[in-house]
Amino acid sequence: MISDFAALARHRGLVWALVKRHLALRYRGSALGFLWSFLNPLCLMAVYLVVFQYYMRFETEHNYAIFLFCGLLPWLWVTGALNEGTSSVVSSGHLITKSMFPAHILPTVAVLSNLMNFLFALPLLLLIIYLAGEPVHLSWLYVPGIIVLQTLLLLGLTWALAALNVRLRDVQHITANLLTMLFFLCPILYPHATVPEAWRFTLDWNPFAVLTMMYHAAILEGHAPLLSQVGFVTVVSLGALLIGSLVFDSYRETFAELL
Amino acid sequence: MATSRPSITYAIDLVDVSKAFKRKTIRGGYSTVKSSLVQLFRPRQPKRATYTQVLRDVTLRIPSGSSVGVIGRNGSGKSTLLKLITGIYRPDCGTVQVRGRVAALIELGAGFHPDFTGRENVYLAAAMYGLSKREIAERFDAIVEFAELAEVIDDPVRTYSSGMFMRLGFSLAIHTDPDVLLIDEVLAVGDAAFVAKCKDEVAKLRKAGKTLLLVTHDLEAVERWCDEVLWIHGGDVRERGEPRRVIDAYREFLERGEEQQLLTQERESQDAEPTGGIETATPCGTESQRWGSREVEITSVRLIDRGAEERRVFHPDDALDIEIAYAVREPVQDIVFGIGIQREDGLIVHGSNTDIEREPVPALGRSGVVRYTISRLGLLDGTYHLDAAVHRADGYPYDYHKNALTFAVRSAHPQVGVIVPPHRWEFIVAEADAA
Numbered sequence: 001m002i003s004d005f006a007a008l009a010r011h012r013g014l015v016w017a018l019v020k021r022h023l024a025l026r027y028r029g030s031a032l033g034f035l036w037s038f039l040n041p042l043c044l045m046a047v048y049l050v051v052f053q054y055y056m057r058f059e060t061e062h063n064y065a066i067f068l069f070c071g072l073l074p075w076l077w078v079t080g081a082l083n084e085g086t087s088s089v090v091s092s093g094h095l096i097t098k099s100m101f102p103a104h105i106l107p108t109v110a111v112l113s114n115l116m117n118f119l120f121a122l123p124l125l126l127l128i129i130y131l132a133g134e135p136v137h138l139s140w141l142y143v144p145g146i147i148v149l150q151t152l153l154l155l156g157l158t159w160a161l162a163a164l165n166v167r168l169r170d171v172q173h174i175t176a177n178l179l180t181m182l183f184f185l186c187p188i189l190y191p192h193a194t195v196p197e198a199w200r201f202t203l204d205w206n207p208f209a210v211l212t213m214m215y216h217a218a219i220l221e222g223h224a225p226l227l228s229q230v231g232f233v234t235v236v237s238l239g240a241l242l243i244g245s246l247v248f249d250s251y252r253e254t255f256a257e258l259l
Numbered sequence: 260m261a262t263s264r265p266s267i268t269y270a271i272d273l274v275d276v277s278k279a280f281k282r283k284t285i286r287g288g289y290s291t292v293k294s295s296l297v298q299l300f301r302p303r304q305p306k307r308a309t310y311t312q313v314l315r316d317v318t319l320r321i322p323s324g325s326s327v328g329v330i331g332r333n334g335s336g337k338s339t340l341l342k343l344i345t346g347i348y349r350p351d352c353g354t355v356q357v358r359g360r361v362a363a364l365i366e367l368g369a370g371f372h373p374d375f376t377g378r379e380n381v382y383l384a385a386a387m388y389g390l391s392k393r394e395i396a397e398r399f400d401a402i403v404e405f406a407e408l409a410e411v412i413d414d415p416v417r418t419y420s421s422g423m424f425m426r427l428g429f430s431l432a433i434h435t436d437p438d439v440l441l442i443d444e445v446l447a448v449g450d451a452a453f454v455a456k457c458k459d460e461v462a463k464l465r466k467a468g469k470t471l472l473l474v475t476h477d478l479e480a481v482e483r484w485c486d487e488v489l490w491i492h493g494g495d496v497r498e499r500g501e502p503r504r505v506i507d508a509y510r511e512f513l514e515r516g517e518e519q520q521l522l523t524q525e526r527e528s529q530d531a532e533p534t535g536g537i538e539t540a541t542p543c544g545t546e547s548q549r550w551g552s553r554e555v556e557i558t559s560v561r562l563i564d565r566g567a568e569e570r571r572v573f574h575p576d577d578a579l580d581i582e583i584a585y586a587v588r589e590p591v592q593d594i595v596f597g598i599g600i601q602r603e604d605g606l607i608v609h610g611s612n613t614d615i616e617r618e619p620v621p622a623l624g625r626s627g628v629v630r631y632t633i634s635r636l637g638l639l640d641g642t643y644h645l646d647a648a649v650h651r652a653d654g655y656p657y658d659y660h661k662n663a664l665t666f667a668v669r670s671a672h673p674q675v676g677v678i679v680p681p682h683r684w685e686f687i688v689a690e691a692d693a694a
Binding site for chain 1: 281346349369372
């Protein structure tokens, strides 16, 4: 695991160049280009907003649109990273078979480029909060810490999934479907409080749900995330990293032959 | 003991390396959920995967600064060897060590993305080679200039021709300051002028003490550049050592293979050919064609070397006989025998008959052989078709056999043109240097 990070640090120039390429490619040839980083989440939010503000209602103590956006933005990072990361090694097969390419950079780039998208959209969220007259909290300063935890968790998961996907290409489809399921198991559309007591454990033991709650706490509620939540996500993230790097390392040598 | 001999450092050091691929992976059958589940429930079952041995106990130690060529037929394991050296594959057993920065010219421009401009791709690919941003910036102009792409460097590479694409890839690879250069059949990039430039550049790197590993079918380049040649056949090292000797052995091997192939093709086309009756000529390429009234019939055409062996591949200096066996079906008086040699592209290299040369044809009896003896073939590299005919002086055909057989000429020297006259070089120095 440590050697993986050392290798990433050594290749940071390459990682950064690939992240930039990833971002540039996404919007190359489109008229609105970079603006889609904001428009995509906004459009998605508009859909959910209509459905859940007017068709079915949740009682939230905050402006529902803002509550929704606050949970949706980090989630878009999760889906983007896991979907792209899982297929990253397979889809860049020519790099693995034709050159000496440090393979674990590929899923890492998927995580980081989606992180960049998240970071572009985050100021928009904070601006909307300010314009809507919701309070500006000092606890916003906790957000970078939450981002670090989420980055580690996603890195571990994408390493494992990308390696498994080389061997078994069903993994990318399974991942996509699990993510759809997981979306509804996170308190993004509904507040944590609306879930019946008996079912709360499905949120409390789901690292993505807990991450969502941490963002809610720091951005909307104005207090630090619960220490128990921070502890739980930290343990899960480090575990995921460890397992991810073990899985990736044990499969790495077979990539060139399987691709 | 004043000084001990300095120990040799090897730039590339492969010892007893073997590599096998699972058949399954070669067929591209990655496992499915079902097969994985099946395997899960039968863990003790011995796996029935079959292996294809690609390399067997190959040892290759290349001292720093020397050049080694690897030759062999397609599928003999050459590229696998390169991929083992670059670390793309891991050997099943044996050790692989490489010292210094490696530039692998395996697939030029493998990392290029079509939607990016040449400039962006150079920066990105150079980062993959491990160059820092500053190092890239310093070399950027030289890279573009060498590739001769200054005008289009800011266009997306999908608009490049394949030659331009490879030129950029080559230029980039040699500007990364490699200590070891691995070249897999990529010296054929772009037009003739650029190929010459590439070869110059490789020669320059060689002179600068870089280690060179050349995998190619260009035997001439191997002979010119390499200190040692490795001939791989079916995953084994078949021959190694001094270039001249190994290349000659390889050439001979290839010719024998080609000979077999030409003979088999001929047999197949003869089997397919309907016999008897007068056939009309159909105008089609190099297929054997035959027409005529058959008062005199050609029963066989053979190419014989001096050892009385039938052959299909010759050297320019070889002597050979064309033997035309005939059978006389009807008594006719006016008989002319002729032969013609055509190059693959239709150029008539030679044609003659007994009438042109005023060679009297004796009484032929019922059957016999006409022999056309060539004391020295004198043709250059190429594939040639032989016509044999027997006809009347006015051209009326008894039996005209176009493309009766196909033969090839392989020369050791890459001279140009069609023929090699018997020749030698001499130097007459008029005034000697003052000693």
